[in-house]
Amino acid sequence: MMDYLKKKFVSEHLDVKEILLVPIFATFFALTIGCLFLLATGEGLKNIFIAYSSLFIGSLGSLNALSETFTAATPLIFAALGIALAFRAGLFNIGAEGQMIIGGMAAVIVGFSIDFLPVWLHLPLALSVGALFGAMYASIAGWLKASTGAHEVISTIMLNLIAIRLLDYMLRSPIIQKEGRNDPISKSVLNTSELPQLLSFIDPQLRLHAGFLVMLGTVLLIYWLLFHTTIGYEFRSTGANPNAAKYAGIKATFTIVLVMFIAGALAGLAGANQITGVLGRASPGFSASIGFDAIAVALLGRSHPIGVLFAGLLFGALIAGGRLMQVKAGVSVDLITIIQALIIVFIAAPLLVRRAVPWIFKEDIKKDK
Amino acid sequence: MKTLTKKTISAAVVASLVGLSSAAHAFTACQVTDIGGVDDKGFNATAWKGVQDAVAKHGIDSKLLESKSETDYMPHLGSFVAEGCDVIVSVGFLMGEATATAAKENSNSKFSIVDFAYNPTIPNVVGQVFATDQAAFLAGYLAAGVSKTGIVGTFGGINIPPVTVFMDGFAAGVSHHNEMKGTSVQVLGWDPSAKEGLFTGNFNSLEDGRAFAQNLYDEGADIVMPVAGPVSQGSAALAAELGTDNLMIIGVDADQYIKDAKNKSVYLTSVLKAMDATVMGVIESVMDGSFEGGLTVGTLANNGVGIAPFHDLSSAVSSELAAEIESIRSGIIDGSISVN
Structure with missing residues (x-):
């Protein structure tokens, strides 16, 4: 299965048609089929038009819409970068959700407990501790794989479940639980550990925060790491052919643990980003299955950092636009889930896309023949 | 293009x-x-x-x-x-x-x-x-009067006041029955003095609703009140399989006989919040x-809370018990009965 997925979802270089056109047409077809779903549930044509135009306006049509799109995309991209990186090295990291929870919890504890640091120390500390704990948590799966051969898919799924229960437990401990509350909810982080809002000078309700910039920087960093460093070369070689990599002198064990460590750091950063940028505290389900949606983002982005960036922005746009769609057209937000799933189906079957619009992919199809 | x-x-x-x-x-x-x-x-x-x-x-x-x-x-x-x-x-x-x-x-x-x-x-x-505890008090009294095993159960979604207030009232209603009638009906799943009990930790898993009701049933409860939104539909599905002779469900929020039409016959009553x-x-x-x-x-007085009719299970409720519940209702409204 890994080989199949690698062939479909890992792109070695930036082929414009591969990276851009296939996803664009996949999105277009997904929207078209989503439209059929709406017709089947008895929506009128006018309402479908309102739904889709609100999807567009709600994600790109105003400053607030853009701010919401970027805010929703940021944690998705962080976590998806980690999944993409692991994927490059031949590891299927399903554990971003759990790593996000652990990273977020660590960030929230640093966020409310340290009250003597200035913002320029406290905020980076909260983010890096979040990344570190996510990294250590993911390393467990890497170490299990390297030392015992335990499959990372199984161990990361199990670690997700452990993280979810651990969160429930920790939110009830008197050190973390908010004073005077019976329900599981953490104390709020202090102002000094909050990611500053970027557009509050225009309107304080624009939620876009500095995490977005950190994310852009991280995308570049991972791009550089993957394609311009020895470590990145080792990751890619291990993923492309583990045996060849071994005989070339790459230590597979170390590589596996290191890849999972970095992947976990990125997922942990996603959690810390949500805590310090959006929520300000932890509660059960604060991770909002971003770690799972990020798997789709990584696949859609062909496990390429730049592809992940655009895929994440698309998913963020669907989330933000879906909100206005629900308001204006009264269409259930479940449609967004259907559209996301359809996009993945079309990406997974690029031939479907190529056959559907043969004039765009003319040369490629000839070449195939 | x-x-x-x-x-x-x-x-x-x-x-x-x-x-x-x-x-x-x-x-x-x-x-x-x-x-x-x-x-x-x-x-x-x-x-x-x-x-x-x-x-x-x-x-x-x-x-x-x-x-x-x-x-x-x-x-x-x-x-x-x-x-x-x-x-x-x-x-x-x-x-x-x-x-x-x-x-x-x-x-x-x-x-x-x-x-x-x-x-x-x-x-x-x-x-x-x-004041959901007022209505849940009536449901607790009813459950204590109807239970054949002498054990009734409840569980919640998350341990937060709007959930536990149902469980408090329910437990208080059962102990009121025990005082009045000299019975010793037990409540499983909630300890009103320690504020601890059974919680699914979510408001959406029908599977949990089934599993938690099964646990309470295994411990001898023949009436269960789930306070966890749609989770209760899982409990109702279990009760429908076991039959109402073995397990009955008390709904919450809305009249579940109408809302959960698939398994409507298992609801003894529902604790209503007229939101x-x-x-x-x-x-x-x-x-x-x-x-x-x-x-x-x-409150009960302004019909903001209440209990639903017994519907299909009205034969399980003696006319004597129904009359007692009516008099408790007026007792709570005029303040002569405390629900705490």
Whole structure:
């Protein structure tokens, strides 16, 4: 299965048609089929038009819409970068959700407990501790794989479940639980550990925060790491052919643990980003299955950092636009889930896309023949 | 291809402008659900019914946003503010903080929240709370009178006041029965003095509803009251398989005999919170200009809470027991019986 997925979802270089056109047409077809779903549930044509135009306006049509799109995309991209990186090295990291929870919890504890640091120390500390704990948590799966051969898919799924229960437990401990509350909810982080809002000078309700910039920087960093460093070369070689990599002198064990460590750091950063940028505290389900949606983002982005960036922005746009769609057209937000799933189906079957619009992919199809 | 895209975009922009201008004149009531969703057959659904009743009666518009996760609360409330809603109803204790923040940032918008009371009150928010323990007390008394095994059970979604108040009332009703009748009916799943009990930790897993009811049944309970929104449908499915001779369910929030029609015969009764009436009341107060921030409390006396008819299981309730429940109801209203 890994080989199949690698062939479909890992792109070695930036082929414009591969990276851009296939996803664009996949999105277009997904929207078209989503439209059929709406017709089947008895929506009128006018309402479908309102739904889709609100999807567009709600994600790109105003400053607030853009701010919401970027805010929703940021944690998705962080976590998806980690999944993409692991994927490059031949590891299927399903554990971003759990790593996000652990990273977020660590960030929230640093966020409310340290009250003597200035913002320029406290905020980076909260983010890096979040990344570190996510990294250590993911390393467990890497170490299990390297030392015992335990499959990372199984161990990361199990670690997700452990993280979810651990969160429930920790939110009830008197050190973390908010004073005077019976329900599981953490104390709020202090102002000094909050990611500053970027557009509050225009309107304080624009939620876009500095995490977005950190994310852009991280995308570049991972791009550089993957394609311009020895470590990145080792990751890619291990993923492309583990045996060849071994005989070339790459230590597979170390590589596996290191890849999972970095992947976990990125997922942990996603959690810390949500805590310090959006929520300000932890509660059960604060991770909002971003770690799972990020798997789709990584696949859609062909496990390429730049592809992940655009895929994440698309998913963020669907989330933000879906909100206005629900308001204006009264269409259930479940449609967004259907559209996301359809996009993945079309990406997974690029031939479907190529056959559907043969004039765009003319040369490629000839070449195939 | 390019011109087509351009046309689509310009058409979309025009449509949005049309949409904005048509939304401006009508009165619009908006509701944000919590993560249970509007089809939870419980409090989100009941509150939405209140909005729909107002739509039917006054011909106003309504809009709905369903939250998928906690991160949705703030942007959803913000969307409705931007949309110019005349009143924004948020449902559930878990939205308490988000609603307070939104209300303070948008002091010109009017809000109302189900199941949350602010202290001190916020001038543009009406909190709707319910003396659910009064109604649950009646249900507890009823359960104690109907139980054949002498053991009844309850479990909740999350250990928060709007949930545990049901369980407190239920346990108090059972012990009132024990005092009055010299019985020794046990309550499993909730210890009212320690404030500890059985909780699924969520408001959406029907599987948990089934498993928790099974556990209570295995421990001898023949009547179970799940206080966890749609989770109770899992318990009802189990009761339908076991048969009502073995297990009966007490619903909460709305009359589950009507809401959960698939397994309606297993519901002995339901503890009702008339959120539809209070939500509609708040909408009407905004319409006639009498809206004022503060608190509304639903009680047995103003029919804000109550218990549902016994429906298919009325044969299990003796006429003597039914009469006692009526007299307890008036006892609670006139204050001669305390539900604590």
